Structure formats: structure tokens, C-alpha cells
Amino acid sequence: MPEKMSFSRIKAFWDCPTNYYILYIAGIKTPPTFPLINGSATHKCIQEMLSSPDPLNCSLTSGLKNAILKEAKGTDIKLDTENIYKCSTNAVKALYQRVPGLKIKEVENKFESFLSDGNNGWINKIKITGIIDCVVKGRDRGKGNPVYIMIDWKTTGNVSKAIVRYGMKMYRAQLALYKYFWSLESGIPVSEIKTSFGLIGLDRTMRWRDVRCSIDFLEGIMREVNRSLSIMPISDLPYYNKEFIKCNYCFSRSICMESKR
Numbered sequence: 323m324p325e326k327m328s329f330s331r332i333k334a335f336w337d338c339p340t341n342y343y344i345l346y347i348a349g350i351k352t353p354p355t356f357p358l359i360n361g362s363a364t365h366k367c368i369q370e371m372l373s374s375p376d377p378l379n380c381s382l383t384s385g386l387k388n389a390i391l392k393e394a395k396g397t398d399i400k401l402d403t404e405n406i407y408k409c410s411t412n413a414v415k416a417l418y419q420r421v422p423g424l425k426i427k428e429v430e431n432k433f434e435s436f437l438s439d440g441n442n443g444w445i446n447k448i449k450i451t452g453i454i455d456c457v458v459k460g461r462d463r464g465k466g467n468p469v470y471i472m473i474d475w476k477t478t479g480n481v482s483k484a485i486v487r488y489g490m491k492m493y494r495a496q497l498a499l500y501k502y503f504w505s506l507e508s509g510i511p512v513s514e515i516k517t518s519f520g521l522i523g524l525d526r527t528m529r530w531r532d533v534r535c536s537i538d539f540l541e542g543i544m545r546e547v548n549r550s551l552s553i554m555p556i557s558d559l560p561y562y563n564k565e566f567i568k569c570n571y572c573f574s575r576s577i578c579m580e581s582k583r
Contacts, residue, residue: 326434326449329496335550336492344574352574354397361477363393363401364522365430365455367410368475372429372456377414382407409526413475416528417520421460421471428457433503450547454500457515470515472501481523488519488531495543498535502544 335342344350367390371380380386382403390403418424431454456473474497478484487493497517505512519531 326451328451329499330452332450332547332550333492333496341574350574354399356399357477357479359394359397359399360401360406360524363390363406364410364413364477365475366390366393367406368413368456369430371410371414372426377426378418380411380414405524405526409477409522409524409528412526412528413520413522416530417456417458417473420530421458421469422463422466424458424460426456427459427470427508428454428504430455431457431504431507433500433507435503435506450499450503452496452500452503454504455520457504468514470510472497472504472515472517473520474500474518475520475522477522477524479524481521481527481529484519484521485529485531488521489533493519494533494535494539495546497533498539498543499547501535 331342331346334345345352367386370386370389371377374380386407387403390406391401394401432451433454434449434451436449454472455475458471458473460469460471461467462469476484476488497519501512501515501517504510505515517533517535519533521529521531523529
């Protein structure tokens with residue numbers, strides 16, 4: 323068992339222990355896909371924009387274009403830098419329109435922390451790691467009170483379907499944990515941090531998926547993660563996932579199917 327564990331790795335175990343075994347125990351590498359590389363490139367473009375002195379007026383410079391193309395280096399995947407730039411521009415504009423008096427607090431904040439429960443006192447020996455895409459501070463549209471909003475960017479081919487998907491428990495769990503860790507780091511109470519997915523369509527559409535993460539939900543997820551960490555060091559190929567529809571979208575599908583013949 324490693325000393326550090328990303329939430330992506332934990333989520334892979336929740337999705338399908340077979341896929342988790344293939345990726346992290348057997349160490350079989352799956353080839354990069356266009357959605358994965360395009361998503362990474364869009365994240366990079368938004369990161370560069372929000373880190374600039376004037377995020378709302380970033381042009382597609384050669385430096386920004388090179389930063390985008392670097393995400394596909396070593397692969398045969400061709401990226402449309404113009405479309406990625408326009409999708410990212412729309413996302414940044416939507417963010418500023420959504421939050422009055424917006425100030426950027428964090429961009430691509432990497433964290434690692436032990437998962438602890440203040441009530442029961444247990445502390446897992448494994449550090450949870452992750453990257454918080456963006457945290458902004460602004461004013462609440464209703465009463466004008468200060469508000470912190472944590473954003474996780476997601477690229478998708480179908481924004482309408484993604485709105486439903488990113489309301490599911492496993493995705494809410496990601497933002498709940500990230501909010502918890504950023505609260506520890508920043509000193510901002512969990513109750514004062516709002517969370518949202520920024521859904522970016524390949525057709526340049528942009529929608530928000532607000533996620534409510536109550537304290538009870540957060541504590542439940544923490545207990546579930548802690549339980550999962552205790553059983554994840556599996557050494558044999560575990561049970562076969564019967565959810566064939568989900569399997570169609572799995573990067574390890576061909577390897578998994580072959581192993582069961």
C-alpha cells in the first residue's frame with residue numbers, strides 16, 4: 323500500500339475493483355484517449371488564464387498554444403488549440419459573470435493530508451492527495467455576504483448528461499473531500515465554502531453544476547474512504563463488473579474482457 327493515495331485512485335476502486343487492479347496493482351498502462359488529453363489541455367489553458375494579470379483578456383499567444391499542445395506530447399492525439407482556447411475563454415467569462423466581486427484565491431492547488439475525524443479521533447496512516455482546480459472569493463448575490471466557491475472543471479461531450487452525472491455521490495464525494503482539505507489549509511470553515519462543477523462542452527457550451535456537501539455527507543464519505551483504504555491492497559484479480567454499459571466507457575475494457583475469456 324502506498325504512503326499517498328489520490329482521490330482518483332480511490333474513485334477507481336469504487337467504480338470497479340477490476341479496473342483498479344488492472345491500473346494500480348498489475349500496473350498495466352492504458353493508452354491515452356482524446357477525452358483525457360483534451361480535458362487536461364483545457365485545464366491547463368484555464369489555469370494559465372486565471373494565473374495571468376488579466377484573465378478576461380488573454381489572447382492565444384504562442385506560449386499559451388505551446389502549453390496546450392504540451393499535454394498531447396508523446397501521443398498521436400491532435401488537439402484543436404483554437405477550440406480549446408475558446409472553450410476556456412467561455413469558462414473564465416462565465417466564472418466572472420457568476421461571482422460578483424470575484425477574486426482568485428487558488429489555482430491548481432496541490433494538497434496532501436491525512437484523513438482525520440475530529441469526533442472519533444482516528445487518523446488514517448495514508449495521505450490523501452489531489453489538485454483543487456480553482457477557489458474564488460466573491461459576494462453572495464442575495465445578501466452580498468462574502469462567499470468562497472471551489473470549482474472543479476470538467477470537459478464533456480454532452481453537457482446536459484453531465485449535469486446529471488456530476489450530481490452522483492462519487493463525484494460529490496470528491497468536492498466534499500477537497501473542501502474539507504482546503505478548509506484545513508486555509509482556516510475557512512467548511513460551512514462557508516460552496517462547491518460547483520464547471521462543465522465545459524466541446525461545442526463551447528458552459529454550464530454549472532452546484533453541489534451541496536453537508537457536514538453529515540462529508541463525515542460519511544470520510545468513513546467510507548477510510549474503510550476502502552483498509553481493503554484496497556488486493557493482490558488478486560477481484561470480481562468481474564457486470565455493469566456492461568459502464569464497461570463500454572472504461573479505458574481498461576479490452577484488457578478486462580480478455581482476462582475473462
